[in-house]
Each structure stands twice: as structure tokens, then as C-alpha cells.
Amino acid sequence: MYLFNVRVYGILLNDNNEVLISDEKTQNVAFTKFPGGGLEYGEGLIDALKREFLEECDLRIEVVQHIYTTDFYEKSSFNESQIISIYYQVRPLENIQFDVKVSPFDFSNEKQQEKVEVFRFVQLNQLEEDELTFKTDKMAWKVFKNIVNK
Template identity: 35%
Template sequence: MADSITKSIFEGRVRVRVCGILWEENAILMLKHKGIGPNGHLWSPPGGGIEFGESAEDALKKEFLEETGLTISVGQFLFVNEYQDNRHHAIELFFEVTRLAGEIKLGADPELPKNKQILEELRWLSFDEIKNMDSGFLHNAFGLTQEPNQITELRGFFKFANISIK
């Protein structure tokens, strides 16, 4: 069960998030989040919430630096993904990004205390690794394509709802 800190930040409200797709040498930079998803962890592209008064581009640059140690440029807007389950509701704006500088290192989420971090691992996942991964461990946006590299070809609005009526 989620503790009260993560619950108050991430649950029971609509969050607007930005996510960056960084492809290099046939691999995408992904973060493993513990305690999220049906199987106890979830791999997804770096990103995070947009704060009041912050542009989507500035939020994505900030989140990438915090989570990966990289300075990026934000490229083309790709698509919107709406995710909804019984605890979470997120509107996610996906962009292509390019690395400008920095050394890749697992960062932290400044919204959470050091002993409550959910970022567990940062690494490059190849097309084959993503394609062969159980969908329960992977951000639902990758289920919209036949091949993982097609993620940058998606355009439009997509909705993934996993809601049980009680």
C-alpha cells in the first residue's frame, strides 16, 4: 500500500506530465519506477509533472536533469497519452528529446524524501528488450505500436483506462 507522502503527491488528482523520448544507438533511455504498475515496477521514459507557471519544455528539461543528469533540448511534440486507474489520472505530453550534455546517472524525485524514492534504475533499453518485455512492466504507450521504435511516429490523443467499478 502506498504511504501517505506518495499518495498525497501522485494519487486522487489529475496530473499533467511531460515525458521525453531519447533514442540513441537503437536504444531508449528508460527509468524503472518501483511500486508502480500491476507487477510492482514499471519502465517508462523520463519525465514528470508540470508545475503551475512552468512551460512544458522547461518542465521536461528540469525533470530530465533531476532524473538522469542530462541536459536536453526538446524537439518535436509527439502525442498525448491519458492514463487512468482507480488511484492515478495523468495527462502525459510526449516529446522527442536530444542529449546536449551531462553524464547519465540515476537521479531522484525532489518531491519525495530520500527514503521514499521510487526511481530504482536508469538504463538504455534496446528495441529487442522493449519488444520482449511483459507489457505489465512497460509504460502503456509502448502498447500502441507494433515495434518499439515506432513510438516516435505516434501522433494524436490516446487513452488507457484501467478502472474497476466498486
């Protein structure tokens, strides 16, 4: 039996033309991605994305538009499942209250747990594909930049 892992992510662009990214460390692996995560059984994509932002950022969001859905085979970096990722542009419905880091992988003030996650904003025109770890994030970023630069 082949397992599928459906994931949903949000690309949040603030009023300063900065995009929100997440630096995470889990299972001794560090990576940079867009905020979001896995779909839970019985949950729709939009509800999952809103839940993920509440859980990770304590932030209520609104979905603006669909950006990208994985259109190639991607094996999970953590197990034997096939990843299917859906990306949306989102906007905050309230002021951001969570701690925003300046430097990549700044886990200095975080309690060391199995999974550690911090957030930072990067200028839209300065975020490069290579700064994102996963191929799906890189593809979504390329599509998003084409949309906003039109």
C-alpha cells in the same frame, strides 16, 4: 471536483540506436516508463521536461519533436486524478554521466528510499510495448516506432 494530472516524458534515442527507459519503485510498486514527470504549476511543458531530466538524470536535453499526447481516458495508478501525458523525442546536449543499468529493476546499489529510480538503454528494435508498464507509454512507443521506421 475532478483533478487532472499533466505529465511530460522524453524518449531519448542515443547514437547506438538505444532508447532510454526508467525502472522505478515507489509505494511498493515497480514500473518501467520513459523519463519525465509531472508539470508544476506555472511551468510550460518543455521547461518541465528539461527540469525532469536535470532532476532525474542530471542531463541537459533539447526537444526534437512532439511524439504523442494522451487521447483517451487514463486514471492515475496512484490517486483519483485523470492523467494527461505528453511525449517528446529528446536528445542530450552533453555526455551522459549517470549510472546506466543493464538488467531491469536493478536497484542493488541504490539507497532504499520511498522512491528509487534507475535507468537503462534498450535497443530500439528490441524494446517491446509489454516491457512498459503504463498504457500511455505503450501508445507513445508505438507512435515513436512508426516515426523512426519510416
